[in-house]
Amino acid sequence: MAVSLSKGGRVSLSKEAPGLKNIRVGLGWNPNATDTGAQFDLDASVFLVGADDKVLSDAHFVFYNNATSPDGAVVHKGDNKTGEGEGDDEVVEIDLDKISPQVEKIIFTVTIDQADERRQNFGQVSKSYIRIVNQNGEAEIAKYELDEDYSNETAINFGELYRKDGGWNFKAVGAGFNEGLAGFCRMFGVGI
Numbered sequence: 001m002a003v004s005l006s007k008g009g010r011v012s013l014s015k016e017a018p019g020l021k022n023i024r025v026g027l028g029w030n031p032n033a034t035d036t037g038a039q040f041d042l043d044a045s046v047f048l049v050g051a052d053d054k055v056l057s058d059a060h061f062v063f064y065n066n067a068t069s070p071d072g073a074v075v076h077k078g079d080n081k082t083g084e085g086e087g088d089d090e091v092v093e094i095d096l097d098k099i100s101p102q103v104e105k106i107i108f109t110v111t112i113d114q115a116d117e118r119r120q121n122f123g124q125v126s127k128s129y130i131r132i133v134n135q136n137g138e139a140e141i142a143k144y145e146l147d148e149d150y151s152n153e154t155a156i157n158f159g160e161l162y163r164k165d166g167g168w169n170f171k172a173v174g175a176g177f178n179e180g181l182a183g184f185c186r187m188f189g190v191g192i
């Protein structure tokens with residue numbers, strides 16, 4: 001049975017699924033019918049950070065244009081341009097055993113491409129979620145459905161994996177920001 005998380009909720013993946021090795025992180029969203037007159041492209045990005053909450057290097061910022069982390073542990077499976085339909089819109093696969101020991105936390109964000117130019121925000125998006133699936137057997141371990149109305153936000157930290165007692169925990173974060181992907185890059189020390 002998957003653990004259903006609320007904002008701020010935490011779960012030990014290692015306890016829910018002993019021996020867990022490979023996970024799929026699925027991120028989903030559905031754009032509402034809006035008249036912004038432009039494509040609505042949400043992008044999942046991943047930041048692998050150390051104890052100081054900064055990326056180990058710029059290459060530890062994993063997104064559609066840098067699809068694999070330097071340790072080979074985190075792989076972004078591709079850019080979905082519309083978010084149409086149910087199910088995972090963008091997917092990140094992680095081999096937990098391969099994660100560099102310096103990585104303390106893996107942060108999953110979703111941002112709206114060209115949000116300012118297109119006058120778009122997360123108030124125009126519904127059914128957003130992040131879920132963790134055990135690739136061995138395909139059981140869903142945890143899911144967090146973001147149920148707030150993020151009407152000013154263009155960037156949301158959906159959730160994060162962090163080391164705990166030799167295993168990995170997941171936290172449902174749900175924190176919204178309004179500086180897009182560039183804001184997250186500044187926050188986590190990506191020098192682009």
Ligand SMILES: [Ca+2]
Nearest residue numbers: 042043080081
């Ligand atoms: Ca996308």
Ligand SMILES: [Ca+2]
Nearest residue numbers: 029083084085
């Ligand atoms: Ca969708």
